[in-house]
Amino acid sequence: MTRFLAWVFSIISIGAIFGLxxxxxxxxxxxxxxxxxxxxxxYQPATLSRVYDRDGRVMAEYLTxxxxxxxxxxxxxxxxxxxxxxxxxxxxxxxxxxxxxxxxxxxxxxxxxxxxxxxxxxxxxxxxxxxxxxxxxxxxxxxxxxxxxxxxxxxxxxxxxxxxxxxxxxxxxxxxxxxxxxxxxxxxxxxxxxxxxxxxxxxxxxxxxxxxxxxxxxxxxxxxxxxxxxxxxxxxxxxxxxxxEDPLHTVLDGSLQPEIQTVPRRDYFSEEIRRQLVERLGEDEVEGGGLTVRATLDPELQRVGADALRARLVEWDKTRQGWRGPVAQLDPAQLETEESWRRALGSARAPMDIPGWFPAVVLKVGDTTARIGIQGVPEDEDGHFIGIADANWAKPELEGGGVGRAPRQPSDIYAVGDVIMVAAEDAEGAEIRDLDGEALLAEVDSWSLRQIPEIEGAFMAMDPTTGRVLAMQGGFSFETSVFNRASQAKRQPGSSFKPFVYAAALDNGYTPSSVILDAPIVIDTGSDELWRPTNSSNRFYGPSPMRVGIEQSRNVMTVRLAQEIGMERVAEYAERFGVYENMPHHLSYALGAGETTLYQMVGAYGMFANGGWRIEPTLVDRVQDRYGETLFKQDNRACYECTEIWEAGLKEPVPTPDKQLIMDPVTAFQLTSMMRGTVERGTATTLASLGIPMAAKTGTTNDARDAWLIAFTPNMVAGCYIGYDNPRPMGRSAYGSTMCGPVIKAFMEEAMKDRPHLDFHVPPGAVMAKIDRGSGRRLSDDASGPGVVVEAFHPGEEPQIGEYSGGRVIDGGFVAYKGGDLPMSLDASADSGGAYGGGAAPAGGASGGAARPAPPKPAAGGFGSGGLY
Incomplete structure (x- = not known):
């Protein structure tokens, strides 16, 4: 028995050894x-990155x-x-x-x-x-x-x-x-x-x-x-x-309301942040690195700016363009039940990011109304309807251009299965902006037809002291077009570029009262073509002070000044302010013939507003990794005294400024003062009614293909651009002032309600003197009247009483125009006539600024906004 057990044990042991x-x-x-x-x-798992706005609310998530x-x-x-x-x-x-x-x-x-x-x-x-x-x-x-x-x-x-x-x-x-x-x-x-x-x-x-x-x-x-x-x-x-016994309620079927904040839809601001971060950190880090991004966005200003831009685009589209048809078309067989049409409408890919607008499908067309089903809005007992009176603007576009007659019955506009956009209105016709379901339905009086505009635009607002971008809208609807027209669309700035020509001149011995000849020019371009730049009014006004040139946006004066100081110097200023890189030295660039972005232009104007300090527009204050370590931040000022523990009674530590002065503060003030004149009596008078110390410049390119307006106060810069994505003329009365003026005005009116209305600070060293705005002559210190302006001069550049700055008319070296009755010198008598298209010529020695009338203000619509050529 023992031998057998030993044998079994041996077999097991050998098996175990072999098994092991x-x-x-x-x-x-x-x-x-x-x-x-x-x-x-x-291991670090791929973790989504979150972006927070100024108020600490989640505004976007980036993730794979x-x-x-x-x-x-x-x-x-x-x-x-x-x-x-x-x-x-x-x-x-x-x-x-x-x-x-x-x-x-x-x-x-x-x-x-x-x-x-x-x-x-x-x-x-x-x-x-x-x-x-x-x-x-x-x-x-x-x-x-x-x-x-x-x-x-x-x-x-x-x-x-x-x-x-x-x-x-x-x-x-x-x-x-x-x-x-x-x-x-x-x-x-x-x-x-x-x-x-x-x-x-x-x-x-x-x-x-x-x-x-x-x-x-x-x-x-x-x-x-x-x-x-x-x-x-x-x-x-x-x-x-x-x-x-729990019924398994979830947010997916709407039976639970989320306790935590839902992530807003992606928009132009958050997508631009993502694009810039990817360039800097790489896509894997941005979308999987668990970053915490503190954005500069002010949500209220973003709402105001986006609403203002959308309202102007819709208004222009409704009054100038015809009805272009539905967003999409559904098969009528898909509309038999509410469940089926809601499912079909949800797949139609109509935009849902336009406040107050809803995608809807036409369920039935009657004699006076059409019944519609609205995405995200519950059906009531009677259903929802849209009448012909709510869509009488929807005239059909004609093939040869223009629009047809106004619709007379719903069938002129709709067919069953059409996917359209509608907006809720109250009894007074005001659009209801609330999207909170029950609250909205309680106020709805009617639904009206809406159309996504064909014309597009962009808006941007920035703090000029820090460069923090507070609002940016890159188009009408991000879900319709993700292309950001604020940062990606390169367009011709037109006359909004002129301040950089004047800045170069003011920094190089010229003054706001320097007199420039406004008379015809003929330039041989070297390509068997002659260039004859003209003013938008197609008139010439003789010798005029530089201030008048920027207030009235005179093209010919700008060309002569650019030729006088040299396009190399103009290009250096444009590059210094970040408007262009390696700008060609073509004279036409003085009138904004190059291409740039609204993002760059608003950033450049911010340096006028802050007195000439370099700033870079930024969308992000700080970026931290998943462990809270700062990867980079906007405020990079060094604080050498911040290492010690501070106690009451000790001197507070002061960070060392890291900004660079890129323009003489006196020059910045001179330029700002002249652009204040643009608001008070020039091409941007639409902003004057706000009653806020504000400077601005308009811009309109040839054939009104691009319209611009950029305005600023000491604590806010706002810019607007409007035009078609494929550039084409916008039509009569389309100027920077008429297209963008309402946008900037609506924004500034809201944005400046809770901000101090600061006046522009006169920099140390500026010499102030009274000047006749119409002639540019120095007046006595006790002069008064509507034609008197107080100009700033660099020390030693101010003219003597009764004299002109520089003592000569700037003509740019062009051959003087000898035809007609245009005065060609400072001493032309009043009898020579015709200096301003029939007005009086300059009169010497005006002591009250009233002897010489100011040049006529551009016609309503902003003729003085200028063009390219």
Missing amino acids: GAMAVMVWHYGNDLPSHERLEN ERRIFAPVEEIPDLVKNAFIAAEDRNFYEHHGFDALGIMGAVVDYARGGRLRGASTITQQVMKNFLLTNERSFDRKFKEIILATRMEQVLSKDQILELYLNEIYLGARAYGVVAAAANYFGKPLEHLSVAEAAYLAALPKAPSNLHPVDNRDEALDRRGYVLGQMLRAGFITQAQHDEAM
Whole structure:
């Protein structure tokens, strides 16, 4: 008997040795080329980046996978226990794999059951991070090897942290934090037992356990998880029973209102931030680095600016363009039930980012009204209708141009299945902006037809002291066109470029009262063509002070001045202010013939507003990584005294200024003063009624293809551009003042309500003197009258009383025009006539500024806004 037992023991021992050897060979074979598990020690999951506006509200998220990383200590025990109960009840006992679980899976399979993986949480982490989803023995064996190795490197809590933050849980959510937000609109700590159990049910089949589309399957799997939690002692019987009765409400079916802030739709501002960050940090870091971005956006100013731009584009489109038809067309067969038309309308891809506007589908066309179904608005008992009176502007576009007659009945506009845009109006016809469902419906009196304008534009506002961009709208609707016309559209600035010509002159010995000849010029371009620049009024006005040239936007005066000082100097100033890079020295560039962006122009004007200090427009105050470390910030001032602990009574530390002065402050003030004249009596008088110290310049290019207006106060710069994406004439009365004037006025009126109305500061060293605005002569200090202006001069450049600045007329070296009755010198007598198209010629020595009338103001609509040529 003893011999037999010894023999059995020997056989078992030899078998064990061979088994262990075989196992060692398998481990060597499969483990030899496995990926390193050690890199998981420093693993950083791809985590979404968030952008916060000035008020600390989330304004955008950038992500490839919607994941919000949470340290394991911040994940509630309820959530951790739910996943452990569902996926790996022995998680804290095993060493990477569960031998009993594997044996149980084998037995079940041998009995005819489904082959299951019996993977532990550790094994699932290995599969998700280092292996593939292949269902094979090889992959399973590798998984076990890696899991065993990882248990020697990381703690159980670290492994659980990786698992709960990495796992895909459906609804575009990776990790438990994103899933809690996507399904329930809650932070983890607010989840109920039933909600935590549902999340823990999802790893098994996230695509097949949707709470709406697969409700029964989701409830069954949740019930299984609740049973496992009860069996493991994680919840009580009472908690289990209560959770089983929970109806599984989620935000996906609208039965739950989210507790946490929902992420706004992507817009021009947030997309421009993303674009700039990608250029600086790379796409992987921006969309997966878990960055925290503090944006400069002022949400209220953004709303005001965007609304003002949209309102002007809609107004122009409705009065100048015809009805271009529906947004899309649905098959009438899709409109038989409310459920079917809502599903079809939801797939029509109509924009949803226009405040107060809703996509709608025409369900029935009657004699006087059309019945419509409106996306996002519940049906009432009688339905929603749109009458012909609410769409009488919708005249059809004609093939040869122009528009046809006004519609007389709904069938002239609509057909069943048309997808259109509508807006809600109250009894007074005012558009209702509230989108909060019930509140809106309580106020609706009627629905009116809307059309996405064909004409486009951009708006931008900036703080001139810091360069912080407070608002930016790159077009009518981001969902219709993501192209940002504020930062990406390169257009000709026209006369809005002229201040840089005058800045170059003022910094090089010329003054606001320097007299420039406004008379015809003929220039040989060297290409068998002659260039004859003219003023927008097609008239010439003789010798006129520089101030008048910028107030009335005189093209010919600007060309003569640019020729006088040299285009090399003009180009240097344009490049210094960031308007152009490597600007060609063509004379036509003095009138804005080059191409630039609104973003660059507003930034450049900000340096006029702040007295000549260099600033760069910025959309971001600070960017921090996932650990809170600052990657970069806007304010880079050094503070050498900030290292010591400050106590009361000690001198407060003062950061060292880091700005560069790129223009003489006196020059900046001179230029600003002249552009204030543009508001008071020039081409931007539409802004004068605001009663705010403000400077501005308009710009309109040839054939009114581009319209600009940029205005500024000491604490705000705002710019507007309007034009067609494929440049073409906008038509009669389209000027910088008429197109952009209403936008800037509406914005400034709201923006300056809560801001101090500061006057522009007179810089030290400026010499102030009274000048006759019409002739440019120096007046006595006691002179008064409507023609008297107080000009600033650099020390030593101010003229003597009764004299002109410089003592000569600037003609740019062009051959003097000898025809007609235009006065050609400062001393032309009043009898020579015709200096201003029939007005009086300059009269010498006017002591009150009243002897010589000011040049006539441009006709309404801004003729003085100038053009390219």
